[in-house]
Amino acid sequence: MDPLEERRCRRILEVAPGASLEEITRAYRLLRQLHGQDTGIFAAPAMDEFSAEARRDALEAIETAYAALSAPETREEAPAAEDVQAARPVPDAPAARPALASVPPGAATALGRARDAAGLTLDQVSAETHVRRDYLQALEEERFESLRLPTVNVRGYLTAFAGAVGLAEAGFVPAYMEKFIAWQARHQPR
Amino acid sequence: MRIWAVGGGKGGTGKSLIANGLAMGLAERGGRVVLVDADYGGPNQHTFCGMRKPATSLAQFFEQRVPLEQLALDTPVPGLRLIPGNVNSPDTDHVTFAQKQKLFRHLRLLPADHVVLDLGAGTQYDTLDTFLMADLQFGVIVPDALSIENFYLFLKNLKYRQLGSVLSGTGLREPARAIWRQREEHGIANAKDFVQHLRTLSAAFAEGLDRAQERLCLHVLLNQVRDFGQVELGLAVTSAMHKHFAIDGRFAGYLRYDKDLWQRFAQGQPAATGAASFTLHHGLAEVLDGMPQSPSPAGD
Numbered sequence: 001m002d003p004l005e006e007r008r009c010r011r012i013l014e015v016a017p018g019a020s021l022e023e024i025t026r027a028y029r030l031l032r033q034l035h036g037q038d039t040g041i042f043a044a045p046a047m048d049e050f051s052a053e054a055r056r057d058a059l060e061a062i063e064t065a066y067a068a069l070s071a072p073e074t075r076e077e078a079p080a081a082e083d084v085q086a087a088r089p090v091p092d093a094p095a096a097r098p099a100l101a102s103v104p105p106g107a108a109t110a111l112g113r114a115r116d117a118a119g120l121t122l123d124q125v126s127a128e129t130h131v132r133r134d135y136l137q138a139l140e141e142e143r144f145e146s147l148r149l150p151t152v153n154v155r156g157y158l159t160a161f162a163g164a165v166g167l168a169e170a171g172f173v174p175a176y177m178e179k180f181i182a183w184q185a186r187h188q189p190r
Numbered sequence: 191m192r193i194w195a196v197g198g199g200k201g202g203t204g205k206s207l208i209a210n211g212l213a214m215g216l217a218e219r220g221g222r223v224v225l226v227d228a229d230y231g232g233p234n235q236h237t238f239c240g241m242r243k244p245a246t247s248l249a250q251f252f253e254q255r256v257p258l259e260q261l262a263l264d265t266p267v268p269g270l271r272l273i274p275g276n277v278n279s280p281d282t283d284h285v286t287f288a289q290k291q292k293l294f295r296h297l298r299l300l301p302a303d304h305v306v307l308d309l310g311a312g313t314q315y316d317t318l319d320t321f322l323m324a325d326l327q328f329g330v331i332v333p334d335a336l337s338i339e340n341f342y343l344f345l346k347n348l349k350y351r352q353l354g355s356v357l358s359g360t361g362l363r364e365p366a367r368a369i370w371r372q373r374e375e376h377g378i379a380n381a382k383d384f385v386q387h388l389r390t391l392s393a394a395f396a397e398g399l400d401r402a403q404e405r406l407c408l409h410v411l412l413n414q415v416r417d418f419g420q421v422e423l424g425l426a427v428t429s430a431m432h433k434h435f436a437i438d439g440r441f442a443g444y445l446r447y448d449k450d451l452w453q454r455f456a457q458g459q460p461a462a463t464g465a466a467s468f469t470l471h472h473g474l475a476e477v478l479d480g481m482p483q484s485p486s487p488a489g490d
Binding site for chain 1: 334335338339342343346365368369375376377378379380383386387390391422423425426427429430432433434435
């Protein structure tokens with residue numbers, strides 16, 4: 001399991017870095033009990049932070065983290081070198097890969113075609129949307145493995161990108177996200 | 191030296207008493223402790239300490255530049271000194287941020303192992319800023335929905351102040367405003383998405399925020415527990431703080447409700463000693479014994 005991912009999971013379960021599987025299981029049971037209760041007065045109903053969705057997300061994150069940490073096969077799995085690279089956001093990634101500048105315009109995908117049609121470079125789109133260029137490029141080329149981001153960010157960046165290049169097709173974002181989420185489900189450690 | 195701050199939003203949850211008890215407990219363990227009554231709106235520490243009419247107060251530091259060392263008065267508890275709040279002037283509630291920074295600079299120069307700040311209720315910026323400046327933060331709640339709701343509001347405001355200072359520090363205040371205005375286009379639904387968006391945008395921001403967040407570890411203390419089942423609430427609030435407000439913390443423990451405690455105040459002796467209230471004294475001792483031993487920041 002990717003060490004960064006493991007650290008993230010341990011944080012979600014609120015256990016120390018060296019915690020044993022037994023401690024992890026205990027922590028998981030307690031958290032499930034605490035966050036699973038419907039009427040607990042700790043969940044301030046008036047606050048957005050405790051919306052039904054937010055509470056479901058918190059519970060889901062707990063389940064996913066426990067599943068990842070407790071599955072023996074994921075603990076033995078060594079991450080591929082390129083995966084580790086992709087999981088860590090590298091601020092100067094575009095500069096480190098100068099070859100990308102010479103990559104021909106991405107006419108292969110809908111986003112690429114729309115960007116070509118609008119006559120914009122990725123840098124221009126990046127300046128306008130405030131989204132990092134390497135994320136835009138990964139979105140355009142549908143390289144999902146380089147988009148290790150919360151789904152909400154992917155959707156946000158995608159919407160901004162599509163808006164900036166004038167891709168007005170109504171079903172574009174949902175269809176793309178469906179593809180992304182399906183990919184994510186296949187690649188998430190179970 | 192470590193500066194401890196006790197806060198938590200709602201009034202009447204026992205912040206002042208707990209600040210007093212923690213300071214006393216630290217002194218009983220052999221530390222040199224200075225307790226500062228920074229609850230400008232409702233200073234009580236002198237009474238908790240069993241002192242009738244303190245001759246000086248913190249106001250003199252702000253108004254007449256009297257050194258803190260001169261304002262720290264001996265209390266009946268060996269090792270514990272008190273800088274009282276001002277009860278005799280109606281207008282001490284206006285302390286600027288610059289004044290608070292100055293206060294912190296001077297506090298760090300005091301010959302003491304611990305400084306305990308009683309901050310008072312509310313989520314005013316100056317309370318939050320002072321809270322964030324301390325080395326160790328305690329949040330006090332009681333097991334009822336009102337106190338918990340106010341505590342969350344306190345956390346929310348704390349996050350907001352923290353975010354603001356990191357944005358200013360990285361020069362991103364204006365771009366962040368622009369992004370927030372266009373949040374729908376960026377797919378940002380709430381504060382959490384917003385922070386995540388800014389993180390991916392700027393490595394300096396992400397780093398600054400990580401540092402600020404690492405600094406903040408809130409110790410949640412559940413006061414006035416009448417029934418053991420209520421202790422679970424302390425755990426739930428601490429976990430919710432992590433899950434829903436992205437603030438790291440730990441459940442520092444609970445204090446049992448003492449129905450006779452009110453009679454101990456203003457009796458000319460400290461209220462949190464073992465002789466005055468065994469329940470409170472014992473509970474606080476457990477809290478202090480359970481504190482993780484981390485290396486002291488700044489100073490010694």
